[in-house]
Amino acid sequence: xxxxxxxxxxxxxxxxxxxxxxxxxxxxxxxxxxxxxxxxxxxxxxxxxxxxxxxxxxxxxxxxxxxxxxxxxxxxxxxxxxxxxxxxxxxxxxxxxxxxxxxxxxxxxxxxxxxxxxxxxxxxxxxxxxxx
Numbered sequence: 001x002x003x004x005x006x007x008x009x010x011x012x013x014x015x016x017x018x019x020x021x022x023x024x025x026x027x028x029x030x031x032x033x034x035x036x037x038x039x040x041x042x043x044x045x046x047x048x049x050x051x052x053x054x055x056x057x058x059x060x061x062x063x064x065x066x067x068x069x070x071x072x073x074x075x076x077x078x079x080x081x082x083x084x085x086x087x088x089x090x091x092x093x094x095x096x097x098x099x100x101x102x103x104x105x106x107x108x109x110x111x112x113x114x115x116x117x118x119x120x121x122x123x124x125x126x127x128x129x130x131x132x
Contacts, residue, residue: 001079002076002079003075004075007042008046008047008048009047011049015094016049019049019096022036023036023094023096024124025096026121026124027100028113028120029100030101031113032100033095033117033120033121034095035094035095036094037093039091040091041092044092045083045086045093046082046086046092046094047094047095048074049095049096049097050070050074050099051096051098051099052066052067053098053100066105067099069107070097070110070114073107073110073114074097074114077114077118081118081119082121085118085122085126087126097114
């Protein structure tokens, strides 16, 4: 299940607009995370979009390198660190990871920060379970 299929990617314009207009967000350097739960039947619990800004990284090579590293970290850690803590009764989660860092970080740093982002997200959606 360590895959990242088309169904898991957020591509729908309607869903993207909904996410960025009505969604909640938080910043945990080097990521800015936006999220919203929607009532929609889906076989997968989360649809995710990964952004690296052109304004900060002019060369496509640099943007693509960072997106590849973020996607790989997400793919490897989504089951144990992210999906396991999602509530099943809230519907489909639309999730955006925007890279706001200033440097091209190594994979190990990105993976560590992504895991801490998942933990922060878990405490935000389940504040009563934060102490467990």
